[in-house]
Amino acid sequence: MPKELWKGNEAIAEAAVRAGLQAYFGYPITPQSEILEYLARRMPELGRAFVQAESELGAINMVYGAACTGARVMTSSSSPGISLMMEGISYIAGTEVPAVIVNVMRGGPGLGNIAPSQADYNQAVHGGGHGDYPRIVLAPASVQEAIDLTALAFDLAETYRMICMLILDGSLGQMMEPAEMPEMKPIVQREFDWAVTGAMNRPRRILSSIYIDPVAEEVVNFRLAKRWQEVQVREVRYKEYYLDDAEIVVVGFGTAGRIALSAVRAARAEGISVGLLRPVTVSPYPYSVIEELAKHVQGFLVTEMNMGQMFDDVRLAVQGRAPVEFYGRPGGVVPFPDEILAEIRRLASGQWSPDPDARLSWQKRMASVIQR
Secondary structure: OOOEEEEHHHHHHHHHHHHHHHHEEEEEOOOOOHHHHHHHHHHHHOOOEEOOOOOOHHHHHHHHHHHHOOOOOOEOOOHHHHHHHHHHHHHHHHOOOOOEEEEEEOOOOOOOOOEEOOOOHHHHOOOOOOOOOOOOEOOOOHHHHHHHHHHHHHHHHHHHOOEEEEEEEEEHHEEEEOOOOOOOOOOOOOOOOOOOOOOOOOOOOOOOOOOOOHHHHHHHHHHHHHHHHHHHHHHOOEEEEEEOOOEEEEEEOOHHHHHHHHHHHHHHHOOOOEEEEEHHHHHHHOOHHHHHHHHOOOOEEEEEOOOOHHHHHHHHHHHOOHHHHHEEEEOOOOOOOOHHHHHHHHOOOOOOOOOHHHHHHHHHHHHHHOOO
């Protein structure tokens, strides 16, 4: 199909429709409201379910109910809205039903602002609702990748009976780029042996996330962990750029990774041996890739649009074999390629941070240029 000009949020909505989305439940919040607005028109056109709920709490519990029937369901929100959904997200995970959640991140903490940010990384990857539960988290860096990963999210959620979350910042949700949409998939009512369908010719099925007996709850936790081990083996995704001869490796996801690629290309034009690793799945994380790189590179530079959250995952993978530096812009500020290029030049000249946690050195350097 020919490429068309798509806004990120609307592209995600249409990609979900073409992937067989049967029901959407959501509540408006900037900068993701276009997803809801687009689906408010598109879903009824196709005879599919669309509900603007009374709140994010209502929306996620509607997702929970529809997911229990085996339907392809989705919700979307932005940072504080996702926070409100966390109890329901934990219930969905504990019940082991598939659902797709989109978080178009904004500045925070608190109510924050509507500017683009990546400050929900820990919430999506390590935090979220209560209890031990894994989730797949995908981080696109372009409108085309957002389309492709949206379609993939439904398949992954169903395959592993778990939540698959798409995280992107507000700039990607609002930007317009040429992109190609997949073909429309027909709606297929899938026959899952766990789904609650109301059928009368089979044994009764009960879906729940409550296990009063601690021993039974422990069994559930181990079952989720075993399934996650399978995901970690099969579903790690990432993009590599100029890593064959890289002495310095920049690591960034989403928009930060995309901006870093421009800086890496400029640095290579200056003769600096630098490459980029851009995780596409930030959960499961490409730990083994970074662990292998750490054996033969001088060090790493992590760049994020936050105070350094993925930084901890990179350090965990490196295991002290090489220094790990950080450069970030929090609060909704988007870094320029020249800023990251300056950091690459600094490291190429041997000026590695003296602090055990390089985020401290970064904060000291930023203090001289940012008004407190």
